Amino acid sequence: MYVIDRDPLLLTPGPLTTSLRTKQAMLHDWGSWDAAFNRMTAEVCSQLVAIAHGAGNHVCVPLQGSGTFSVEATLGTLVPRDGKVLVPNNGAYCARILKLLTYLGRQAVELPFAEDQPADPQAIEAALMADPTITHVAQVHCETGTGIMNPLADIARVVARHGRSLIIDAMSSFAAIDIDVRTTPFDALIASSGKCLEGVPGMGFVIIRQSKLEASAGNCHSLAMDLYDQWTYMQKTSQWRFTPSTHVVAALHEALAQFHEEGGLPARGGRYAANCAALTDGMRGIGLKSFLSPSVQSPIIVTFRAPEHPGYNFKTLYQGVRDRGFILYPGKLTQVETFRVGCIGALMPIDMRHVVQAVADTLRDMGVPVLA
């Protein structure tokens, strides 16, 4: 089969399909000492703080690397060595936080939930009351492993009421689903360049309460991961500590301009919701069911149950859909056979309808019956 040489659309939760403008923003070289580059970093950081309505009390600390680097850096910097972290766990990224805490030698308390159930604020409250030595709660907002939304505002209120510190992994929701620090109080929120902001991957950032960051000197086990050190150096010099991911910063700067042109967070979230609706409606039409109930489904990524047919396997589906111009994502569940389709990136509902068509055509080629 002849395959036309163009980029496939990425139906994945990062890296994701970016606009031409964002890609073109990377066609320059920048010096890390150069004022123009450092201005770009400062502009990116102040816009990121503004998206969380954090101006005044919160600052943005960017960090080179993928999103997990920033999660590790935040836990290592903000949680003192004798701290103890409660981790509500309903999926793969919650489990990753538990694993990070083990590596960091910080005490962790797991609060397990089923993968199709949101974290329960009442259970979190009970856990905090049962153990006054818990200092922090680390909560994933949208658990990208399944696409489930956790009730963040309610959880934040519980954590604040009990005087503990909230660290949010909002990697896959930030800039698409509102997190307003004035109503959802947090000490740290972690996200990255390459998800709902539609930049390219390569840097994370943390929106941190300045007073907590200032009090965290000496906590971190690692030089490269020390957000306190990264921030104080940047304050002093307006430069990144260590080589910055210059092209990634430039792409994010341009992606943020487009984010604002589109209409900011309500418009971005609205487009993803429309993508998600087009996807789930289309898949239902060909007989494929979502794993989650609609009431807890995020507009970010959808897990579908694989067809129960001997002719089905993910590799063949992936390749057939790939040949038709789309990249799918494997499932992350251990119990049920699934695959995932992301709704984020420079995509529109019509792209989602085309993906459904590609899935239907591929399944038919595999001898797997589809509806319609």
Ligand SMILES: *Cc1c(COP(=O)(O)O)cnc(C)c1O
């Ligand atoms: C993408 C993501 C991360 C970070 O993953 P990386 O592969 O390190 O970028 C962390 N948490 C959540 C919820 C995510 O979706």
